[in-house]
Amino acid sequence: MPSIGRTLALALLATGLLSASAKAADPEPFRIGVCYDLSKAYTFATPQVSQAALDLADLVNMKGGINGAQVEVIVRDHGNEPQRGIECYSKLSREGVFVFDTLSTPVSLAILPRAMKDQRILMQSLVGRGDAVDGTVFNWVYPVGPTYWGQAANDIAYIKQLHDGDLSDVKVGFVYFDYPFGQEPIEILKTLSGKEGFELILYPVPLPGSDQASVWSKVRRDKPDHIISWMLGGAHVVASKEMKRNGIPMEKYISVNWLNEVDISNIGAEAAKGLKRGTNVVGGQDIPLYKEIMTELYDKGKGNGPVEKTRDVFYNTGLAMYSIMFEAARQAVSLHGHPITAETYKAGLEAIKNFDANGLMAPITVTASDHGGGGRTRIEMWDGATWVPQTDWIAAYQDVVWEVVKESSSKFDGK
Amino acid sequence: MFYRLSGIHHTNYVSDTRLYKIPADRNLALFLLALGLAAPFLVGSLYLNSYMLPWLVWTAAALGLNLVTGWAGQLHLGYAAVMAVGAYSAVHAAKYGLPWEFALLIGGISAAVIGSLFAFAALRVKGLYLALTTLAMQFVMDWVLTHSPAISGGSHASLQAPTFALLGQRITSDTGLYYVAFGWCLLVTIFMLNLRRTGLGRALVAVREKDYAAAILGVNSFYYKIVAFATSSFIAGVSGAILVATFFFLAAPEQFSVAVSIQVLAMVIVGGLGSIIGTYFGVALILLVPGVVNGLVAEGAGALGLQLNVESLAHIPNAVYGALIIIILMIEPLGLGKLYGNIRDYLRVWPFDQFKK
CATH class of the missing domain: 3.40.50.2300 (Response regulator)
Known part of the structure; x- marks a missing residue:
């Protein structure tokens, strides 16, 4: 019986491939x-x-x-x-x-x-x-x-976890490309800093991000506990070099989702150990x-x-x-x-x-x-060979995020 | 044979300064005008909306740049910034509730003001120095757009344009929007065609050729340079506003970035400095050919059964496009307009080549 079934299926397949009329019946x-x-x-x-x-x-x-x-x-x-x-x-x-x-x-x-x-x-x-x-x-x-707003909020939630729910004397640095992509999370970070009481320090990076020397020497002086980074591609590599030069440990760096294995290998798999990124997909x-x-x-x-x-x-x-x-x-x-x-x-x-x-x-x-x-996103850490999750999938501060969303979308005229 | 030159004599100045000295040229222009008017009935909405419309608006813009670069000889690398000024001020004016007619005018005037303001500073220097000063203007404008949410429209920098309307009539159909672009391009073209037979046009050419020689002739070169910058900025401003109103429907900084400035300059150079028909060709080549070649390569590879990966499919058209520009400029360094001129000169006396001057 199975052989007949298989022959039948093969015949059907052949007619399906050969005749155009049979194909037209397919969705x-x-x-x-x-x-x-x-x-x-x-x-x-x-x-x-x-x-x-x-x-x-x-x-x-x-x-x-x-x-x-x-x-x-x-x-x-x-x-x-x-x-x-x-x-x-x-x-x-x-x-x-x-x-x-x-x-x-x-x-x-x-x-x-x-x-x-x-x-x-x-x-x-x-x-x-x-x-x-x-x-x-x-x-x-x-x-x-x-959204980038949600992602930034989740980064803050992760930092809050690290500090046992109290952000009152935590300093968070935000290193970002100085154009709309990088500027987008600023508003929500400011709101959250007011709400949670952490100190937010902004470090704009001029495009294309190949020169960050002044930014990171400022970071060294301010000594933020965590650095959230909203940059792309090679700028992460430049940042990592400057961090090394200024003696800032890689563990402090939390990148936006746009950081991949190419950047890791440019930084050096060993040197990138401890680096973190927010993500909505599982790495590896x-x-x-x-x-x-x-x-x-x-x-x-x-x-x-x-x-x-x-x-x-x-x-x-x-x-x-x-x-x-x-x-x-x-x-x-x-x-x-x-x-x-x-x-x-x-x-x-x-x-x-x-x-x-x-x-x-x-x-x-x-x-x-x-x-x-x-x-939802989570934070993953590079352990030298692969990505290790640091949190569950979280979507924190939804009320704050949606407030920003509504505030902005209400100005759009859909007609 | 095609141009029928026999019996054409210009015996007075009025006749000699006519727009079209040869009837065949006038007829060709009228034919093209008729084609342009009939386009919505001749071509499908895809071609009308995604090719013809942007082509015409960009042509109007490029003609404005040709005025300052081709006629007055001032290299301008910040043209897209001027378009941005026009676009953003017009959209803001329209959002404020002003009718679009006034909004366009405001866009044009504010672009003219800011464009000539920069020109004031820029005109103390010449040539490459001027080019760099205008480039600086581009960067200033980029910075302003990415750092002032009030202008650029919120944290993601996109400013929605209200529905375009003329004389209280909302224009939303493909055909209607096309006619708006067509009308503006026609206006600019007529202005540019007439420019070369006015005192202003001749003064601009004199300034281009040698500004102190022009000064000796009594042409105030500084004044005419400013006029050239202001006029071209006005055209840029209105074109930018129309581009947003009829094509993009919202303004974003990337639509007026430095890459766009370079593109418009390339349109003018490939088309031919100081050539109007050339500008049309130049815009078609720079603006439309990448997309067209892209489609052709994709379909060609499909038809030939070539299994190219998506990246090669994206890069081959770019290579073809680059090669095309180089080949055209090697064949005729004065651009596509001159290429057209050569063909016209040949056909003018054809088949009696011996009469060629």
Whole structure:
């Protein structure tokens, strides 16, 4: 009997492959428009993230797609230029794509008004305006993952844990890129410093962050107990050198999520020991989904890029982002069936409950009013070889964070 | 054959200073005008909205830079900053409740004021020194935008523009927005076309060629430089405001960064300094070709069944685009406008090449 079944299945498969009419009966493929900056400012992360997207799509397709619908990830470069991002969006959305991700703040900002008007889903995890987590205002925008405000608040919660709940004589230094990305958490840190009584000292770093000598000698004089850092890529390496020069221990450094293994190896795996980062995904390779991709794709030579690039926490970030997008599609099909439309996909996103992609990331619950999924992060420490979690997944000071979100989103005119 | 030069004699000054001395040129311009007007009915909304509209607005902006760089000969590396002044002041004015007509005017005037204010300081120096001073202006503006949430619109620095409206009529359709861009670009083009037959235009050219020779002729070079900066800044300001109102729908600092300044300058240089039709070509090349080549390479690789990884797919178009600019400037250093001029000169006397001067 099983052999007959297998023959039947093979025959079915053959007809499916051969005849176009049989193919037309399949549900329409689910497509995601990935308009990324693969050539300019965001190249520190986009190759890993898009490789993760393609790998995950292949894995999903190997397992039969989303209830029969194949998934397709269309990757295009926009060179971080807003007008080219708009071009990519307009072109793909006219071809029927209704889920987009840009991984670039300027492009995300430029697409947002169009997506809101055209009723297309704009995913913007970790980029774009943070107040878009307010689903009551930004109906079609889903920044699933922590906002920078939430991330900074969670960093403070971690510091509070270290000091047994009393921050009254703690000094926290905030080293940040002196432009909107780095300035964003200042407001919330100031609010929290008033609330918890810690002393906040600001250290702006001029772009591109290659010269931080004056900043860190100031840090040495002020002697903050902890340093929260809102910088990217090579600036972390410069910071670590200056810290060493000034005799500041690495343990004090808590980075924003944008710090990866490339930066670690530039700092030196040994020298980076003790360094911490806030994150919404699990670092390292000890993750079921990662292992599955390795055995199913890379061990068979079917990966979408060099395997070295997968040993990078930004690859995990990419896996997390696209696991959420595919999970939403699954939810959409189970709620409303095929074909997936923008409306059903939206419903699918808002049906995601306590989803952690099998231990890959902080569990998220997206609702109609909270498009951020809860904003949980945790602190991980580099122990010389891998990332060691320091806290549970936390989302602290939600009242303060949402106050800032509401204050900002209320100024947006959705019409 | 194409230009039918026979019987064209200019026997008085009025006739000799006509905008189009050869009817064929005028007819071509009218044809292009008709094409521009009919575009919404000829091309799909994707091309109208994502290619034509930004192309026209950027052309208007680049024409303004061509005025100060191509006509008056003053290198300007902070043009995007001037556009930002116009864009932000217009959006703030519109948010305050002023009608967009006035908001655009305010954008233009404030850009003209700030642009010529910098020019005052800058015009004590010349050439490369001037270029660096204007670059400094760009950095000052970047700093202001990233450090004043009141101007840039909150902590993530994006300032939403109210819905565009003219004469109390809200304009939201693709076609309507296209016509706004088209109308502005047309206005600037007509102004620039006429500039070269006015005293102002001739004075600017005199200043460009040699400013103290111009002074000997009685042309106050300092005054005309300021006029050039103010006029071009006005055009920049209104163009920046229209760009935000019809294309981006919100203003963000990255839309007016130093990279954009360089891009606009590249548009003018590749198009041809002092050439109007060249500016149109230059903008098309710098603004649109990267995206178009990107699409072509992606589709070509798909059609050929090439398994390129996403990064190569992103970098090949950049290489092609760079090579294209170099090739064009090697073939014709005076830019695409001159290339067009060469073709026109050839066709003008074709097939009687022996009459060529």
